[in-house]
Amino acid sequence: MSTPNSVTLLGAAEIRRLADELAVRPTKTLGQNFVHDGNTVRRIVAAADLRSTDHVLEVGPGLGSLTLGLLCAAAAVTAVEIDRRLADRLPTTVAEHAPDRAFALRVVHGDALTVTEADLRSLSDLPAPEDPTALVANLPYNVAVPVLLHLLAELSTLRRVLVMVQAEVADRLAAQPGGKDYGVPSVKAAWYGTARRAGSISRSVFWPVPGVDSALVAIDVHPHPRTDDRAAVFAAIDAAFAQRRKTLRVALASWAGSTEAAQEVLERAGVDPSARGETLTVDEFAAIAEARTVLDAAVRTE
Incomplete structure (x- = not known):
């Protein structure tokens, strides 16, 4: 060659x-x-x-x-x-x-x-x-x-x-x-x-x-593609950085449905609600998206 x-x-x-x-x-x-x-x-x-x-x-x-x-x-x-x-x-x-x-x-x-x-x-x-x-x-x-x-x-x-x-x-x-x-x-x-x-x-x-x-x-x-829901994770990322100077509890309020819902999602994901999106890794955003999916599913079955 x-x-x-x-x-x-x-x-x-x-x-x-x-x-x-x-x-x-x-x-x-x-x-x-x-x-x-x-x-x-x-x-x-x-x-x-x-x-x-x-x-x-x-x-x-x-x-x-x-x-x-x-x-x-x-x-x-x-x-x-x-x-x-x-x-x-x-x-x-x-x-x-x-x-x-x-x-x-x-x-x-x-x-x-x-x-x-x-x-x-x-x-x-x-x-x-x-x-x-x-x-x-x-x-x-x-x-x-x-x-x-x-x-x-x-x-x-x-x-x-x-x-x-x-x-x-x-x-x-x-x-x-x-x-x-x-x-x-x-x-x-x-x-x-x-x-x-x-x-x-x-x-x-x-x-x-x-x-x-x-x-x-x-x-x-990455040699092995992630199995998380990419659309859900990217939606959380977009929401967090749309108000990047706000805490996640506030920035994710519309995305989660309310500030209270955002607080619950973040706590379930093991992420500090007072943190800002600019400090999170992609894995932490994936955990947030997964936590919301689990909580949404729980609400639907009630």
Whole structure:
């Protein structure tokens, strides 16, 4: 198999040429900022810690900078691209720069916010596991967290995630309980795995140069999916952080039905009612959701 060092990666001149050919003018709406630095691509691929047998899902491949690097490190890449012009051009770019790996690429023209496991399984001729085992992407910054959480929920076969996001979003995803950046993204990401910051990315490696700093977030997905009711747990998380400066007894009042009900739920869950959501782990939120389920069931049987 080729390596990112043996393939001609896209440079700044090639990025501009392709953009002109396709009449692509990067837009903030689609979060289009194209990486034009080969060393950055190699660094991202190395940080992804891919296996040669991995089937990588890439979101927003754009002009193909990262795609080329991923194809050299994994068995196959499925790229989901919302821009039809970019989706149609990507196979040609790969054939030009990595002809011996072109067979390992499949492109899905679609929205990563709605793509399903069934959509990806329809590409049954990939030379890799049928379902993606890794997610590696330069995510569109305006929808990074929703896309990430959707794909983590949709793709049960993922074992590894490495995404480039806005630096402050990276801080939130990797934050631990009690920290100033800890919030809804932190807890929901922790539902799926262990997140950590995996490095910073210079603004200068993008075209156009973004107005924000970027960073990598790595997530080691839990090998065994949780069996809790995810919808119930996420509802409790959302309620707690909707009023994050309030105590849980107050913040969860509407969610539980009243402050008294919230107090009872929290006590049953073994959580201090005077605590705030920003101090709780995902396991404690799961205990809260389970306690409410048990109490609701008890009320129905009375």
